[in-house]
Amino acid sequence: AAGVIQSPRHLIKEKRETATLKCYPIPRHDTVYWYQQGPGQDPQFLISFYEKMQSDKGSIPDRFSAQQFSDYHSELNMSSLELGDSALYFCASSAQGRATEAFFGQGTRLTVV
Amino acid sequence: AQSVAQPEDQVNVAEGNPLTVKCTYSVSGNPYLFWYVQYPNRGLQFLLKYITGDNLVKGSYGFEAEFNKSQTSFHLKKPSALVSDSALYFCAVRDIKAAGNKLTFGGGTRVLVKP
Numbered sequence: 001a002a003g004v005i006q007s008p009r010h011l012i013k014e015k016r017e018t019a020t021l022k023c024y025p026i027p028r029h030d031t032v033y034w035y036q037q038g039p040g041q042d043p044q045f046l047i048s049f050y051e052k053m054q055s056d057k058g059s060i061p062d063r064f065s066a067q068q069f070s071d072y073h074s075e076l077n078m079s080s081l082e083l084g085d086s087a088l089y090f091c092a093s094s095a096q097g098r099a100t101e102a103f104f105g106q107g108t109r110l111t112v113v
Numbered sequence: 114a115q116s117v118a119q120p121e122d123q124v125n126v127a128e129g130n131p132l133t134v135k136c137t138y139s140v141s142g143n144p145y146l147f148w149y150v151q152y153p154n155r156g157l158q159f160l161l162k163y164i165t166g167d168n169l170v171k172g173s174y175g176f177e178a179e180f181n182k183s184q185t186s187f188h189l190k191k192p193s194a195l196v197s198d199s200a201l202y203f204c205a206v207r208d209i210k211a212a213g214n215k216l217t218f219g220g221g222t223r224v225l226v227k228p
Contacts (some may be wrong), residue, residue, distance in 0.1 A: 004156075031214060042203060042218045043157070056215045065211055094214075097147055099164045102216055104156035 002026055004105035006091050012111045013081050021076040021108045025093030031055070032074040033102055035090040043090060049074060050096075068101055081112045115140045115208040117219035125225045131193040134202050136220045138189045142210030146187040148178055151201040151221075160202075165189060174198070194226045 005041050015070040025032050031050045036059075045058035049068035060066070063081075068074045078085060082094035088109050092102035116139045128131050138144055145164055149157040161172025168180045180191045187204060204219040 033215065045215045045217065048215055050214065053200045058215060082136075086162045092216075093189055099162075101162050103159060104149075106156045107154075109154075 002056070004091055004093050004103055006105035008108060009106065009108050012113060014113055015081055015083065017081050017083060017112075019078045019110060021089050021091075021110070023074045023076070023077070023091030023093075023105060024061075025072055025074070025091075026103055029093035029095050029103075030072065031094045031096070031102075032068055033073070033092040033094075034060075034074070034076050035092065035104075037088040037090060041045075046076070059107050067078075078110075083112050086096075086110055086112045115206050117204050117206050117217055119202075119204055119219035121222050123223040123225065125193050125227065128196050128226050128228050129193050132182060132189075132191040132198065132224065132226070134189040134190065134204075134224060136204030136219055137185050138187060138204070138206045139150045139185065140206060140211070142208050143146040145207040145209060146178075146180060147205040147207075147216065148172065148176070149189075149203045149205060149218075150188050150200045151203065153160075160189070165228060181190075183188075194224075196226050196228055199224055199226045 007022045033048040034046040037043045046060040048056040052068045066076045088107045090107045092104045094100045094102040147162045148160040163180045171177045205216040
């Protein structure tokens with residue numbers, strides 16, 4: 001079965017650089033979520049989209065932005081990177097409805113040096 | 114606001130023994146509850162969910178969880194643990210009445226099953 005695809009899997013950036021993370025949801029899933037997981041931490045909700053519109057916003061820094069495109073893939077854009085942005089970034093997708101579970105991608109490990 | 118608490122950072126259990134991972138939640142409305150498992154450097158894998166109906170929910174890999182509304186708990190259980198169950202387990206909640214559809218995760222519980 002198709003899963004959530006994230007790219008790249010690993011990314012190394014320098015401070016103050018920008019990064020773009022991509023997420024391709026499971027086909028026919030209309031909701032995409034982004035989470036940030038620091039070392040030894042639980043996943044922290046950043047933002048979600050439903051039918052290409054932002055549906056919920058969590059602790060996403062102003063330096064970050066995200067969008068969902070017409071083909072339902074999503075991109076997380078991160079600017080002015082800081083050392084503290086180093087983390088695993090997960091994308092998840094779900095079908096319509098609050099009762100549905102979210103399926104997670106493998107994550108992108110971002111290292112800021 | 115919705116929140117989840119997992120009171121144990123780590124649970125140690127011998128292989129073949131019962132495994133319980135605790136979770137309590139707080140929502141303003143009624144909850145949808147989920148359990149996920151995470152292996153090192155991997156994404157979260159869905160195990161099971163409670164939406165409505167029977168309080169005992171069965172999921173993947175022999176796991177089950179019991180919803181207790183009066184205690185606002187949703188503990189994960191497995192009758193006989195395997196070494197391969199060693200992983201990080203997350204409980205998550207979604208408030209039925211909240212705006213948006215985010216899942217809020219607990220802090221995670223590391224399970225170590227010893228041979």
